[in-house]
Amino acid sequence: MNPHAARSISPFVLLNTLKTNRGLIYNLIKREVIGRYRGSIMGLLWSFFNPVLMLTVYTFVFSVVFKARWVGGTESKTEFALVLFAGLMLFNLFAECLNRAPNLILGNVNYVKKVVFPLEILPFVAMGSAAFHLLISLFVWLAFYLIFFGIPQATIVLLPVLLIPFFLMTLGLSWFLASLGVYLRDVSQIIGVMMTALMFLSPIFYPIAALPEEYHLFMQISPLTFTVEQARDVMIWGKGLDWGAWAMYMLLAAIIAWFGFAWFQKTRKGFADVL
Numbered sequence: 001m002n003p004h005a006a007r008s009i010s011p012f013v014l015l016n017t018l019k020t021n022r023g024l025i026y027n028l029i030k031r032e033v034i035g036r037y038r039g040s041i042m043g044l045l046w047s048f049f050n051p052v053l054m055l056t057v058y059t060f061v062f063s064v065v066f067k068a069r070w071v072g073g074t075e076s077k078t079e080f081a082l083v084l085f086a087g088l089m090l091f092n093l094f095a096e097c098l099n100r101a102p103n104l105i106l107g108n109v110n111y112v113k114k115v116v117f118p119l120e121i122l123p124f125v126a127m128g129s130a131a132f133h134l135l136i137s138l139f140v141w142l143a144f145y146l147i148f149f150g151i152p153q154a155t156i157v158l159l160p161v162l163l164i165p166f167f168l169m170t171l172g173l174s175w176f177l178a179s180l181g182v183y184l185r186d187v188s189q190i191i192g193v194m195m196t197a198l199m200f201l202s203p204i205f206y207p208i209a210a211l212p213e214e215y216h217l218f219m220q221i222s223p224l225t226f227t228v229e230q231a232r233d234v235m236i237w238g239k240g241l242d243w244g245a246w247a248m249y250m251l252l253a254a255i256i257a258w259f260g261f262a263w264f265q266k267t268r269k270g271f272a273d274v275l
Contacts, residue, residue, distance in 0.1 A: 007260035007269070014120065021118050028121075029128035039115050051137040055085050055144060062205075071109025071210045078148045079236075082141060083225075086235050087204040087228045089137045094170055094224060095195045096130040097123070101174040102188035104273060108187070112271045120264060120269070123174035127167065141235075153238035162234060162241060165253035166227045172260030173223075179267045203228055 006011075018025070037046050046146030062068045062084060070083045104122045111117045145152050181187045202224040208216055219225050226249050233239035 004182060007265040009258075009265045010024075010257050011258055011261070013040070014261055017118050017120060018124070021121055024118075025121050025128065029132070032125060032129040033132050034202050037065060047133055047136045050141065051085075051089075051133075051140040054088075055081055058084050058088075071207050076148075078144070080189040082145060082235055083146075083232060084205065085137075085141055086232050087202075087224075089134055089141065090166065090228055091199055091224060092137070093127075093130045093134045093204065095199070097127050097135075097170050098177060098191055099195055100126050100189070101177035104174075104178040105182050106185075106275070109275050112275055120261065121176070121270060123171055123178055126174065128172060131132050131167075152235065155234040155240055157229060158234045158241050162227060162230050162246065165250040168222055168250075168257040169223060171254035172257035175257075175260035175264040177273075179264045182271055185268070198222060198224065207232075210230060 005199060033047070034044070040046060042049070050165040058079035059077060063080050068080060068191055069075060070080050101123060104126060105112060105119065108119075108122065111119060111122070142152065177191065201219070203219065203225070208219050208225070208229065211219065226245065230241060230246070234241065
């Protein structure tokens with residue numbers, strides 16, 4: 001196979017690649033998850049204790065030290081921690097995928113030299129690893145909710161539907177950054193700064209309702225705002241999805257995903273020369 005040959009940008013090619021390489025993707029995700037804790041005494045148990053520790057720390061710092069209360073919520077310190085943690089779980093997945101994306105190709109030069117290796121699956125592998133930790137965090141969140149508040153709202157079953165466009169958008173941005181990082185080595189530094197800024201410019205530590213009206217539109221620019229706000233609605237406040245907004249978000253996410261994949265396919269022919 002010629003590494004300089006033009007690659008198809010069709011979404012059907014992408015779906016076929018996923019189907020053909022599903023076994024390889026699974027094994028690479030498994031290797032990443034296990035590899036992260038290799039050599040540690042507790043191993044995979046850290047993936048459980050990390051979110052437990054973070055949830056405990058957030059509860060203490062924001063509720064006891066800062067005495068913060070969520071706008072529209074109750075006076076419960078545990079509720080504040082769970083509301084905060086619900087947003088942080090999604091931010092952590094988004095930040096992990098985008099922070100790693102610029103180095104996905106740079107860190108796997110050996111794959112670039114193997115012209116038969118499907119490089120386009122690397123963002124899937126990174127997101128699969130991040131999704132595993134999101135799943136563990138969700139179990140921890142559910143356990144705390146069951147202990148302190150009982151059975152969660154029935155609307156929580158809508159969470160997987162809400163996350164579909166979120167994953168699509170994250171993948172699209174990951175493909176774009178994975179390719180861009182090969183040609184512009186400063187990208188990883190810029191993304192690191194942007195992720196820190198995005199954490200405070202998204203409704204992670206506060207709801208949009210806490211801001212003056214004139215800032216609401218500005219907050220909607222953040223790619224996390226819709227998902228985080230809606231996740232809290234279905235997980236905690238018992239509200240359904242805003243299906244009209246979800247459909248628009250899904251369309252935008254699909255466009256971003258396709259653009260990211262198309263950009264990756266068009267630029268990958270130069271990877272071997274640059275590296």
